[in-house]
Amino acid sequence: MATYKGVDYLQIDSLLSEEERLVRQTARQFVEDEVLPVIKDCYNDGRFPAHLIPMMGELGFLGANIDGYGCAGMSALEYGLIMQEIERGDSGLRSFVSVQGALVMYPIFTYGSEEQKQHWLPRLQSGEAIGCFGLTEPGYGSNPGGMTTRAVRDGGDWVLNGEKTWITNGTVADVAVVWARTDEGVRGFLVERGTPGYTSSDIHGKLSMRASVTSSLAFSDCRIPEANRLPEAIGLKAALSCLSQARYGIGWGVIGAAMDCFETARVYSLERKQFDNKPIASHQLVQEKLAWMVTEITKAQLLALHCARLKDAGRIAPAHISMLKKNNTAIALECARLARDLLGANGIIDDYPVMRHLCNLETVKTYEGTDHIHTLVLGEMVTGVQAYR
Ligand SMILES: Cc1cc2nc3c(=O)[nH]c(=O)nc-3n(C[C@H](O)[C@H](O)[C@H](O)COP(=O)(O)OP(=O)(O)OC[C@H]3O[C@@H](n4cnc5c(N)ncnc54)[C@H](O)[C@@H]3O)c2cc1C
Secondary structure: OOOOOOOOOOHHHHHHHHHHHHHHHHHHHHHHHHHHHHHHHHHHHHOOOOHHHHHHHOOOOOOOOOOHHHHHHHHHHHHHHHHHHHHHOOOOHHHHHHHHHHHHHHHHHOOOOHHHHHHHHHHHHHHHEEEEOOOOOOOOOHHHHHOOEEEEEOOEEEEEEEEEEEEHHHOOOOOOEEEEEEEEEEEEEEOOOOOOEEEEOOOOOOOOOOOOOOEEEEEEEEEHHHEEEEEEEEEEHHHHHHHHHHHHHHHHHHHHHHHHHHHHHHHHHHOOEEEEEHHHOOOOOHHHHHHHHHEEEEEHHHHHHHHHHHHOOOOHHHHHHHHHHHHHHHHHHHHHHHHHOOOHHHHHHOOOOOOHHHHHHHHHOOOOOOOHHHHHHHHHHHOOOOOOO
């Protein structure tokens, strides 16, 4: 059994069913046994732990909240708990699971034809196939609506030209969900590895998300059959709906990173002695930081739990998810910074997970809608005024 007990100082566990706790325990055990022993080396080497993919498929973690096609059909809450545990391991591994499930399987499930679902979903669920999601372009990050990648109809095909960048899983993907402008508006396409005119290359020099593959995709007169267009994906809102799924999982995932930073700092502060051989935990300034962390983690857990219940009831709105993603990422990043501080010089070394989480969370703050953009979504919710344009 995993020795890690989680962070629960407000009896939040009592709000979970036995089944929900069991799902979490399964993910926790997987992280304990399979992720923690390898993640430091993977991060340092800039290598994604690909051998974990089939295991995560076997455990039902990929597309966990999708029904049918071999998927586990879990609730939004169970899915969230899995994301929390996986990101306690590493944000890069959670990014893989987010992209595979929320950004590739979800659009195929929601907007795909029956043939596309039958062909891709079981393979993506088991991890036999890997997917990526191409929305961001070199000139269009926060404003994907400005995209310049174009798909033009030519007989029964589409001809795709353009470039996508910062694409998680790009070079390892068997299928890319690519968003492009057409004469009728934005549409989504399934571009298969090996299609002539489709190339990908990795982005090097990352000091964050080092255990995750991040790539650029290029399309040069790339011919896609109409059968590979997602027939129900009409307009940019289809792409944005996928982001809502992924952001929901991020709002849960970052709690795991925050929990790991908090627990590392709590244990360290009890062991590390300074001034008259007293543990640094005995000083008020140290306790103040731990108290802040545990309070914010607890609030983040409650926010995530309520969002999960709303999502399972079909009542969650994009602005709710903005609140979840923005708040929980911000507090996780601050927990990582405070934990780094409490570990002193040891805070910067890879014997501890804190600096790795801190660097990863800087990406999480930016991707899937930056902190600014989610702030402005909330601003619009309460004022009715769009400030991001
Ligand atoms: C490791 C990693 C993995 C990623 N994976 C994927 C992926 O799989 N698929 C994908 O499509 N994309 C992916 N992305 C891209 C990510 O979604 C974008 O980086 C993000 O949308 C921000 O875009 P940008 O980097 O171009 O920043 P910009 O949009 O240029 O923003 C720069 C700064 O300006 C601010 N800003 C911009 N507009 C406004 C405004 N109107 N008001 C106030 N502030 C504003 C931003 O908040 C930010 O602080 C990934 C990024 C990273 C780093």
